[in-house]
Amino acid sequence: MRRRHTCDIVVVGAGPAGLSAAQAAAEKGLDVVVVDANSRPGGQYYMQPLAAGSAFARSTQVMRGKTEVRNATAAGVTMLLATEVWGAFPGFVFHAQDPDGAVCIESKAVIVATGAHDRVQAFPGWTLPGVMTPGAGQRLAKTSGVPPGRRTVLAGSGPFLLPVAGTVLKAGGTLVEVVEARSSLLPTLPLIAVHPDKWLETLRLVFPILAARTRLRFGEVVVAASGEERVREVELAPLDAGGQPDLARRRVVSDIDALLVGFGFQPQIELTAVLGCRHHFDEEAGGWCCTVMRDCGATDICGVFAAGEVCGVGGAVPAALSGRIAGLAAAGQILDEETALERRSLVRRLQRARRFAGGLNRRFMPPSGVAEILSDETIICRCEDVTAGEIRKEIAGGMDTIHGVKLWTRAGMGPCQARFCGWSLARLVAEETGKTMGEIGFSRPRIPLRPVPLNVVRDSIL
Amino acid sequence: MSRTAEVIVVGAGIVGSAIGAELALLGHDVMIVEQGVPGAAVSGASLACIGSHMIDVEELPLLAWARDAWRTLDEEVGGFDYNPCGQLRFVLNKQDLAVARAWIEVERSAGLNVELLVPAQVREVEPSLTGPVLAASWSRDDAVVNPFLAVRALLDRARDCGARLETHCRVDSLIEREGKIAGVRCATTDMSAEHVVLAAGPWTARLAAGLGMNLPIRPRKAQCLATVRIPPSIRRVVGACESDGGVEAGYTQIQQTRNGQVLFNTVLADGLVDDGAQDRIPEVDAAFIRDSVGTLLFLFPDLRSVRLLRSWVRFEAVTPDNRFLIGPLGPEGLWVAAGDCGAGFTRAPAIARLIGQMLGDDRPAFDTTLYAPDRFSCESPTST
Incomplete structure (x- = not known):
């Protein structure tokens, strides 16, 4: 009871x-x-x-x-x-x-x-085992002591990549590459310079990555991942002057078994x-x-x-x-x-x-060009198996809000209630409609906040 | 900017979509104007039962025709998960048993395929219903549809016949000139038309009020719950037989969708609220959750460890006698088709047919006095 x-x-x-x-x-x-x-x-x-x-x-x-x-x-x-x-x-x-x-x-x-x-970014291959968010990889490593994979690529944008890199190394994993979407870290230096209380923390975060001689790349984003039972390869593309991924210049990193991709929270x-x-x-x-x-x-x-x-x-x-x-x-x-x-x-x-x-x-805003990398077959909502193509079809038919797209495609209606797909869905709708993320709204949460067994519900409300 | 159509249908819920499709099929030049997303306000949240059982004796001819019309629509168009699964109404006590018997007698004499089942027969029809019911009525010709896909199928049909659809376009008021309807006024544009059909559910009364007409339509809070997907467990639409009759006395509806979610609600409170409530959707009530989960687990105890996933609330349009308002209203060329009382899906094709006949000056196929918009008061709700 x-x-x-x-x-x-x-x-x-x-x-x-x-x-x-x-x-x-x-x-x-x-x-x-x-x-x-x-x-x-x-x-x-x-x-x-x-x-x-x-x-x-x-x-x-x-x-x-x-x-x-x-x-x-x-x-x-x-x-x-x-x-x-x-x-x-x-x-x-x-x-x-x-x-x-x-x-x-x-x-x-x-x-x-x-x-x-974590803001989860969908891309072709993102549902493969071994692909996870930096937050999930860190949680795994910190709670169990086991790294997310033997050979990990960590990509995305933002300062959170640094502690995650440190965690992966500390748990005994190999970081094949750390790939930051921004082209340089230089713009952050003046900001850190005027906050002396952050100097030590910054050094503490950067040191293990440098000490491990981890390969750092800037100005690239993940555009696809592949593998049979698990992720084995990742494709990365540089961002062009307009901030869009230049798919013609993509490169492949092979022989990996974990891929952490995140764009902050x-x-x-x-x-x-x-x-x-x-x-x-x-x-x-x-x-x-x-x-x-x-x-x-x-x-x-x-x-x-x-x-x-x-x-x-x-x-x-x-x-x-x-x-x-x-x-x-x-x-x-x-x-x-x-x-x-x-x-x-x-x-x-x-x-x-x-x-x-x-x-x-502000210095680590996620790059645009999500629509670019999502093929029509890419699954956006993995709970309800809704693809980017199905979402594009509704947008072409006049849906221009998250609410409308969700009602008509069921994207975001499954057990995760849009926690995984919400951000990708919003970015796809915003980019395809030309509206801002603020204009298209968000997927409205409702009771229950998390799936809960019916007998627990019955015992709860007297 | 100004736009013109012969007929403007206000609202792209199931009723507006059906009317739009019917009028376009009849050759009218139709524009459907929707304030938000088609089907998103009330229809999409419906459990969309297509049935004639235990609803309204006087409406039986219309209900029976409408039920067949849905089957025909499935054959002709399809694509909206039409499932002729039949409907069970469980009976818990002797008093309700007498009520069920009375309904069955009336419906059978009207030619409907309805019978009373003893518990052993209930288990045959619905094996997972293992709760201690006394009996159940069984209406095997009832069906269920996917509400969104049904709205879409009708809108597609309307558009195939030349109808236009404007979404995210709220009608703020009606335009009347010299005793005749002239069109509608939206935020950014006026649209002119010879006929305007109000199929705006709980928002209908507000539009009529703009012309000084007082329609007895009030919003009522309608709530629903959904579980995660589970393997096929519930085959039928399962409802309650209530001796007091009517939705105010309480009702239950339980069904499983094609994708495996169990959708269910048990409503015991009347839920009537003041106009305006429909503009801001609240959360479900705790008591509603208690009653709905309690009833579901009473009937289907094996579902106890299934997880509840989602709830939703909408406001349906309720009239004093639980029947639609269908017919001419006030100035020439203005029509109303609203007042679903939570059961608009079944009737939608018949309402569309009636509006088509009335608008074309044909003899209506059903008794329109049941639905006359001015039936509630001595002074008719005409414009002042």
């Missing part, structure tokens, strides 16, 4: 934002419950290894994560792990499932800190969307973001706060700061206590951190 928790504040997500938010609110004397789908707290950033004696067990990030978790627990925060929220209903009633079944949490306010997920807005919060499109911040007041994390729905990547992708530093801000503000609202003074310096630091993150994101 279901287990029930009542608390003042429920925090969804136990990454940097969620842990900071929970700790801040609990230190105000409130009853705080943190819910996270993973069996260890920490999120993607502070990811805790599952395998004992893993090469990652004592990394700086893991140790900092342990400290954050300890601090939150010491402040009295209750952690519900391996617990996935599938429903949110009026009156701050949240339904979740854990390995033992139904869990119901009732609160007075909620802080959504659900983070971000997009906010995970399912829960804020189901709660009815306003969202806006911000390309630099990863796409559709939950709209919040920056000085308190409040959304436009009373009692619903959001913190971290769900409000715009920026990494762990702004996430933790915005978490603390939202935790204080949410606690202040419940206690009817003014917390603006406590938040003031945090807000200033958040602004600075967001500026850096925005600058970085």
Whole structure:
């Protein structure tokens, strides 16, 4: 039967934002419950290894994560792990499932800190085993200690490629090449130069890649992958002056067994969307973001706060700061206590951190030309087997929004509910219609947020 | 910019699409104007049962004809997953049993193929229905269609006959000149026409109100749930026989689509809301989820570990007597075909036929007084 928790504040997500938010609110004397789908707290950033004696067990990030978790627990925060929220209903009633079944949490306010997920780029061959996102490859390596493959090509764009490269090497894998779509890293230097606090981190990220003499390539993108039971080859093409892949000049890298391709992250807005919060499109911040007041994390729905990547992708530093801000503000609202003074310096630091993150994101915007590399046979939605050709047919017939294309092709209607195909689908529709990603909208999440067994649902709602 | 057609059909749901196809087939110059994506507002969210069982005794001639018309459409056009799977209505108590018997008697005397099944027979017709039902009525000629593909098939047919379709074009108001309809006004353009047919479901009343007419159509929250794909488990459309009758008393519909998803809902609350609710789609209610999952697992306990994947909400157009409004309205040349009450799919071909006949001054094939737009009040809803 279901287990029930009542608390003042429920925090969804136990990454940097969620842990900071929970700790801040609990230190105000409130009853705080943190819910996270993973069996260890920490999120993607502070990811805790599952395998004992893993090469990652004592990394700086893991140790900092342990400290954050300890601090939150010491402040009295209750952690519900391996617990996935599938429903949110009026009156701050949240339904979740854990390995033992139904869990119901009732609160007075909620802080959504659900983070971000990889932007998955479709290309011919992307559904082959061995092809995954950098985030998935990193998770695999960090939790199990095993690299994603013996010989890996890592491609895409953005600063996240650096830590993933480091992780693959540390787990004992061979990095055949790291391929960054931007033609040079030089434009990032002035930005890093004016943020001295980032110098050490940058060196720490770059050093293992240089030390391993990994081959670095710039200005190229993956245009296809091939292999029989598993990926064996990847085709890369340089970007021309207009930022489009020049397919005539493509080259092949062979003898690989893993291909990680990623273009940064997009906010995970399912829960804020189901709660009815306003969202806006911000390309630099990863796409559709939950709209919040920056000085308190409040959304436009009373009692619903959001913190971290769900409000715009920026990494762990702004996430933790915005978490603390939202935790204080949410606690202040419940206690009817003014917390603006406590938040003031945090807000200033958040602004600075967001500026850096925005600058970085701006320098690693994904290249255009997705439509170019997708053949009509390329599957976009793997749950419902919808190809690029079928989507193009609907666009030619007049569909010019994600909503319309989805209804008429079923793309994004399967078990992943567009988490895998959403970004590729949006880029394809935008490029084929000539509209912006903001104009074509997003695939609207609905209850349940994740597939949930019917008997758990039955036990949940009395 | 101005455009002209002989007939403008407002709305590309199942009703507007059927009317567009029918009028184009009859040789009219038709323009279908849709505010969003065809079928996306209400029709696409329907469980799209094509049936005549336990709906309305007086409407039986129309329902029976419409059901056959769907079969003919499948033979002629096809491509919309027409599945003549039949419909079961489960009975849980003696009171409902008497109601089921009464319906069956009436429908059989009207020539329909309906019978009452005892539990052992229910298992033969629907082996996975292992819940403790007392009996079930069995209407073997009922069917189900894929709602989107059905809308598409009708729109394709309309376009093949020369009809035009404008999507993402919202009609803001109707244009009337000297007691006659003159066209419609959209955000960026006026369109002129001799006839305008309002098939805009829950948005119909607002358009009529612009000409001072008060149509008794209210939006009602319609909700549905879907599981992930599973191997074939449910063969029929499974519904409830409710002694109180009518949708307000509650209804159940359960079916499995061709791709393997189980679609189901059980609605116990009346769900009527004020006009305007249809413009912003909310989430499903917790009580609705409880009732729907509860009923599904009561009937099909073996589905308990199947995962729920998706929910959706739409607003259907409800009239006081659960019948459509079909016929002339106010100024000459204005027609209405709205008020689905959650059962528009079956009737759509018959509504299209009626509109075609009325618009062409032919004798209507069905009793139009049942659907007269002015049937609810002494003072008729004409323009003021």
